[in-house]
Amino acid sequence: MTQEFHKKAIQHPIFKLIGETSEELGIGSYVIGGFVRDYFLNRGTPKDIDIVAIGSGIKLAQKVASKLSGKPQVSVFKNFGTAMIKHQDLELEFVGARKESYHRDSRKPVVEDGTLEDDQNRRDFTINAMALALNSSNFGQLLDPFNGRKDLGQKIIRTPLEPGITYSDDPLRMMRAIRFATQLNFNIELKSHQAILENKDRIKIISKERIVDELHKILMSKKPSIGFKLMHQTGLLPLILPELTALQGIEEVEGQRHKDNFWHTLEVVDNISENTDNLWLRWAALLHDIGKAPTKRFHKKIGWTFHAHEFVGSKMVYKLFKRLRMPLNDKMKFVQKMVLMSSRPIILSEDHVTDSAVRRLVFDAGEYVEDLMTLCEADITTKNPRKQKRYKNNFKIVRQKIEEVEERDHVRNFQPPVSGEEIMKTFNLKPSKEIGIIKDAIKEAILEGVIPNEHDAAFQFMLERGKKMNLKAITDEK
Structure with a gap:
């Protein structure tokens, strides 16, 4: 040579x-x-x-x-x-x-x-x-x-020595092969692919932290679905993320079918990867539908349903993070929140968008409302051009409404315009449940658009609410 x-x-x-x-x-x-x-x-x-x-x-x-x-x-x-x-x-x-x-x-x-x-x-x-x-x-x-x-030059992932020995010796290399194939858009050599399939159970001796490190790199690549498809084909995915493989398959009852939520999820992850480098938002996209497997039901009158799958999915996020020894901190809570709220903007986009519904969305999502909208837009995977155009236009309307409502009502990262101390002072109260009741009533009145998010209007509302609760304002005694 x-x-x-x-x-x-x-x-x-x-x-x-x-x-x-x-x-x-x-x-x-x-x-x-x-x-x-x-x-x-x-x-x-x-x-x-x-x-x-x-x-x-x-x-x-x-x-x-x-x-x-x-x-x-x-x-x-x-x-x-x-x-x-x-x-x-x-x-x-x-x-x-x-x-x-x-x-x-x-x-x-x-x-x-x-x-x-x-x-x-x-x-x-x-x-x-x-x-x-x-x-x-x-x-x-x-x-x-x-x-x-x-x-x-040929875009091939191949081991220097016999692949069965290479992967059995250090099973993390199976994840690394998939990660490199994903990052570089290479193919895993056929013998190597087969060796991963044969040695997949050896992944159990690898620490969760090392596996998650590779998962992060796959998720942060340009097209993460390449890696998740390879994990699925080689049998690694059910050993690492069984919540995802549980979504695979289409059932048909009485001529009614539902979409394959596993392949849909991979499309959503690729979609969101075009618009964000936020690792935890990409995790949210990967896990946004995991609650659909345990909540799937067929009803003769209405067909397939996945009632409360967002709530169930958000609970599953904690268990998944704990099992993989991922951080159980604000990052996990962010993913939970995104999964829990993942259908909210979709429902809004399908209905007539009311100000109060948008206020509640912004209030509940807080500083993450933009991330939530990015997730929901990535969730559009229909191949029907007319439907896709309609969904995207509907989300534009929701985004516009969010801007209008936020500019006017300032409910993102909401702080009550009347504090608990002010309520206590006005009604000569000690710490008690009545203060919480009044604060909640003010918040609800603002979110419903009954009063603007301003101190004077909220103070007046507080006085009226206190009167109904037979509380006497100090100003009334003068």
């Missing part, structure tokens, strides 16, 4: 410094993995760079750091034999070349020192096994023993 040199890829001064430093230590050094892959894909210059040393990666990192301006700190991870330097906008990770062997019940390998060939053998995919030499004798030489460059 003709030797290829790619000095342009490693023209940054840091590579020359690493090469010179490794020669001083009497060892070889190479840049490997994602940096090389992305160079050939013209994906820009990655800021995280993997360096493999034919010797101690930790010693090489320490010596390189001592020569850099500012003497950056070296983070050493002795258990993994790696070291990291953060310098300017670069993140350099150094590791000694190694060979690995695995036990059946763990993805943590037994590690020994090895050659560059050993290190390339242990890589997950051919496109991540390419290396560029950094020593002066062969600076910029491409070492590509598995034809990763060819696989890049």
Whole structure:
């Protein structure tokens, strides 16, 4: 094979410094993995760079750091034999070349020192096994023993060694194969695809956190449905997100059918990905219909129903997040809220849009009303051009109404125009349920449009309400 040199890829001064430093230590050094892959894909210059040393990666990192301006700190991870330097906008990770062997019940390998060939053998995919030499004798030489460059050209995800062994040894690689196929819009080689199908149950030894990390990357890709389809085809999806696969299928009773909510969901996720980079809003799109599987019913008079699926789905979000060890904080609550409210704007768009209904929508959605509208617009998956146009026009009307109502009534992030303290002072009350009753009555009056969202109107309403409750205002005694 003709030797290829790619000095342009490693023209940054840091590579020359690493090469010179490794020669001083009497060892070889190479840049490997994602940096090389992305160079050939013209994906820009990655800021995280993997360096493999034919010797101690930790010693090489320490010596390189001592020569850099500012003497950056070296983070050493002795258990993994790696070291990291953060310098300017670069993140350099150094590791000694190694060979690995695995036990059946763990993805943590037994590690020994090895050659560059050993290190390339242990890589997950051919496109991540390419290396560029950094020593002066062969600076910029491409070492590509598995034809990763060819696989890049053919858009193929393939393992360097036998795929069944690769995936059984480290089952996270199955998720990584799907993630790379999604991000790069590549195909997984047939043998590799079959090996994932055969080893799918091995995913159970992988921590939930590592799986979720890959799910996040799939969700944040340009077209997430590619990854979820691959997970579905390989049998991984029911092991990770059974709530999604439960949506698949179309039932027909007495000639009445419902749509396949699984494939619909994937369309919604792709739609929303064109309009937002908010990871948690994309999660909301993925989970917005999960309540439909447990609430599906057939009624002779009205056909298929999914009553309260939004409420049931929002409760399922908590269980799903907890099972996958995802954050049970405001991010989870945001997804819950989006799922719970996912049908509200749709119902509004189909009915005559009243001001009070829009006020309630804005009040309940608060600061997330824009996200909710984005989700609902992504939910339009009809292939009928007339229906699609009608739905989109209806949502435009709802958006316009939201702007008008918000400009006039200011109910987003609603704060009562009359405070609890003012109610207590006016009626000479101590903390009691009457204060809550009056506050709720004021809120309802504003949302229904009975009074404007202004202090004086709300104060007057409060006096009238208090009178009906036989409360005596201090002003009445004068």
